[in-house]
Amino acid sequence: MLCREAIPMKSTIPEKNAIIQRDGETYVIAPRTPGGIVDPATLRKIADVAEKYGAATLKMTSEQKMAIVGLKEEDIDAAWSDLGMDAGIVTGPFVKGVKFCPGTTFCRKGQQDAVSLGMKLEARYRGMKLPYMMKMAVSGCPSSCSEPVIKDVGVMGTAKGYILMVGGAAGLKPRLADVVAKGLSEEEILAAVDRIVEFFKDYGENRKRLGTIIDEIGLEEFKKEVGLWEK
Known part of the structure; x- marks a missing residue:
């Protein structure tokens, strides 16, 4: 019986502030929105980016950031570029968003x-x-x-x-x-x-x-x- 080479599991990418999702394939990114206070233009931009890259959904997180859920790995850099926003740090021993x-x-x-x-x-x-x-x-x-x-x-x-x-x-x-x-x-x-x-x-x-x-x-x-x- 031939042994099939194991396919590496995807994982969170800290340097891109992207967290792997339950499906093991897609990612969530969360641009920084201190206190969850944003203007309509910023919300439209986030929604446009989510739509452009086929995100599964948007979710306001417990840290009051708007998460774009369900992005493909190859779209992460482009999504951040289109947003033009500060990345919300997602993991690690840091002071979290206030x-x-x-x-x-x-x-x-x-x-x-x-x-x-x-x-x-x-x-x-x-x-x-x-x-x-x-x-x-x-x-x-x-x-x-x-x-x-x-x-x-x-x-x-x-x-x-x-x-x-x-x-x-x-x-x-x-x-x-x-x-x-x-x-x-x-x-x-x-x-x-x-x-x-x-x-x-x-x-x-x-x-x-x-x-x-x-x-x-x-x-x-x-x-x-x-x-x-x-x-």
Whole structure:
């Protein structure tokens, strides 16, 4: 009996920001759309590219990016070229895209400007390489539509300023974030997150989320390490 040469399985292509799909043949790409805020022209361009290259569907992801699903490998480069947009990093030990709600920019319930803070955090950290992934979210009010309580760094707006939470996670071992500071301004949040990210760079380990590290060293020790306090 003749042995047939095995056909190599396709896989995710990090350098092209393309993730292999369940069929093992096609890919998804997700151009960067911070906070999911886009104008009609950008949406039309994404739709046109999806249609041109025969994509299976479009999907807004949990990171508020518009994913083009079901592209052939040979069309990935051309699709990115036609989009002319920044690629959304899809895999690896990075700060993921910051998730944020409309805040006071659009929402009648907003108590703080989640869009301004979310955009600043996105520009500051997104794609930064770390020992393991880190997720961030900002909500403009206690409704917490962006789910900050299950993010490594979560920020929730209130009438008295921002509440800062750390160590949240979903997944197989869910963990609610710990409140470490209240009544903060946007500037104070940015300074505190800087210190948290630097801490994670120094203490982080492969496949270990921030919440796990906090559980190992204790919340009070973590707050001391990064200079956090509750007002």
